[in-house]
Amino acid sequence: MSSFTSSMKFIVCVATGKRCFSRVGFIGLGNMGGHMARNILKQGHKLIVFDVDELAVSNLTEVGADRASSPADVVKDVEVVVSMLPSNQHVLDVYNIKNGLLSSAKRDTLLIDSSTTDPFVSQTLAKEAEKSGVNFVDGPVSGGVNAAKDGTLTFMVGGSKGNFELAKPLLKSMGSRIVHCGDVGMGQAAKLCNNMLLAVSMIGTAEAFNLGQKLGLDLKVLADIVNSSSGRCWSSELYNPVPGILDNVPSSKNYEGGFGVSLMAKDLGLAQSAAVNAEATIPLGSLAHQIYRAIIAQGSAKKDFSFVYQFLKGTR
Template sequence: MAALFRGYRNFYKRSNKHVELILVSCRSMASKTPVGFIGLGNMGTPMARNLLKNGYPVIATDAFPESCKELQDSGAQILDSPAEVAEKADRIITMLPSSPNVIEVYTGSNSILRKVKKGTLLIDSSTIDPAVSKEMAVAAEKMGAVFMDAPVSGGVGAASLAKLTFLVGGVEEEYNAAQELLTCMGANVVYCGQVGSGQAAKICNNMLLAIGMLGTAETMNLGIRLGLDPKLLAKILNMSSGRCWSSDTYNPVPGVMEGVPSANNYQGGFITTLMAKDLGFAQNTATSTRTPIPLGSLAHQVYRTMCARGYSNKDFSSVFQFLREEGA
C-alpha cells in the first residue's frame, strides 16, 4: 500500500508539473497575440522581422505595396490599410518617415483611429515633432486607445540585429506592455516621461550626432590636406581626447573602416534628408523655447545645403565628401 501511495504521489507531482507547464505555455501563447506594424521601410522591415523571430504574428501594411513583399515572405500577413490593421490587432507599432505621414496613418481617411479597438496600445517609433506626438495621444485617448512615442537611436544595422535603443514617452503604467514588444527589437528601452519626451530625447541626441559627424569630417579633411594618412589620423583621434562615435565607430572617410556607409559610397545607414529633418525639429524647438543652439543651427544649414546638392539619399556621413567637393 505504501508503495502504491508513493507511486500515486509521484504521479500527482508529475501531473502537477505538467499542469504548471501547460499554464506557463498558455500564458506565453496569450502574450504572443498578433502585433500590427505600419511602415515597412529600411528600418521598419527588420524591426517587424525581429517580432516574427520572437514568435509574434505580425499584421502589416505600407503605403507602397512593393515594400511589403520581403516581410510577407518572412511570414507576416499583409493588409491594405492602417484601418484594416487596427481591426485585427490591439497592439500596433508605426515606423514612418515624417510628421505628415504619422498624422495621415493615425487620423486620415483610412487610418488607425477609424477602426481602433478600445484599449489598443499604439507605439510610434517614427522621429517626428514632439507636438505631433502629443496631438496623436489626445486623438487616441478620445477613441479609448493609448498612444506612446518611442523613437529609436541606431541605424539599419542595429535594427537588423535587434540592437536599437528606444526612447519611450507616455503613460508610465503602460510602459511594461510597450517594453515587452520593444525588447524584441532593441537592446535598450528607456522610459523618458510623458508623451513627447521620447521625441525630445531623440532630437537632442541627433543634434549632437550631426555636430559630432560634422566635426569629425572637418577634422579628417584638414588632416588629409596636411598630408596625414587618414587611417593613421583616425587611430590618433581614437586614442586621444578627440575620440567620438563618429570617429571610432562610423568614420566618414572612405577606406578607414569596413562595414560602414563610407565604405560603400555612403549607401545605407541614416540618409541626409532625415538628418536635415531632425535638425529642423531641433531648430524649431530651440526657437520656441528661446534656447541658443549655434552649432545645431550650423549643422542644420549644412545638411539642408547637402540635400539641395544631391546628397539627400546618401548617408549623413557623406558630409565628408560634401566638404571635400566644396574645397576642391
C-alpha cells in the same frame, strides 16, 4: 488602471515562452518597417499589416502576416499596433484622418509610433488617444536598416511607466535596448537631441581632419591624438569620416551604406522645428542642418552622412 487591464491581455507565446500580445498590427513596411514586422512574426506573434505599397504587403503576407485594407482595419482586432512612417504628415494622416487609428481603436489598445517625428506630434496624438481611453507611446529607433534586420535596434520610448512596461516585451522582439525616456514625446526628444549632437560632432570631426590634412598632419596620427584627448567623440573614434582610418565604416566603402545624408537632414529639420517652437537656441545644430541641405543641393543625398568630409575637402 488601464495599463493593468491591458496587461491582462498578454498571453504566453508557444514559440518563445515569453509573454506576448496575442495579435499585433503593423503599419508602414518600408526599409525599416519591413524588417521590424518580420522580427515580430519570428517571435510567434500573429501579425496584421498595412502599407500603401502592395509589394511591401505581399512580402509580409508570404511569411505569414495577414493583410488589412486600412489603418482602421488593422486596429479593429488587435491589442497593439506599431507604426513606422516617413514623416509627421504621414503619421498625422494614419492616426487622425477619418477611419484613422485614433477613431477606430478600442479602449485600452496600445499604439506605438516608432516613426521619427516632432515631439509635439506625439504629444498631440497622445492627448487625443487619451480621450477615448487608448494608450499611446512614441518609440523612435536608432541603429539603421542592419539593426532593424538583426533585431538589435535601440528604442527610445516616451510614455507612462505602465505603458512603457506594456510595450517593452514586444519591442524586445525588434530591438536589443529599450530605454524609457520620460513622458510621451520624450522618446522623440531624446532621439532628436542625440542625432543633432551626432551631426554636430561628425561635421566637427570632418572639419578638424580637413584642417589637419591641409596643415600637413598625418591623419592616422591625428586620429590617435584626438581619440586619446578631449576632442574624442563617437564620430572620430568609431565612425571616422576619413577613408582608411577605420575599416568597415562607410567612409572606407565610398560612403555607401550607413545613415544617409537625407535621413540626417530630415532629423535635423525636425530638431530645428522643435527648437523654433520651444524657443531653444541651437546655432551649431542649425548650421549642421544647413550644411546637410547644401550637400543634398550638390547632389549627394544618398551618401552616408560622414560624406561631409568630402564635401568640405572638395575636389579641386
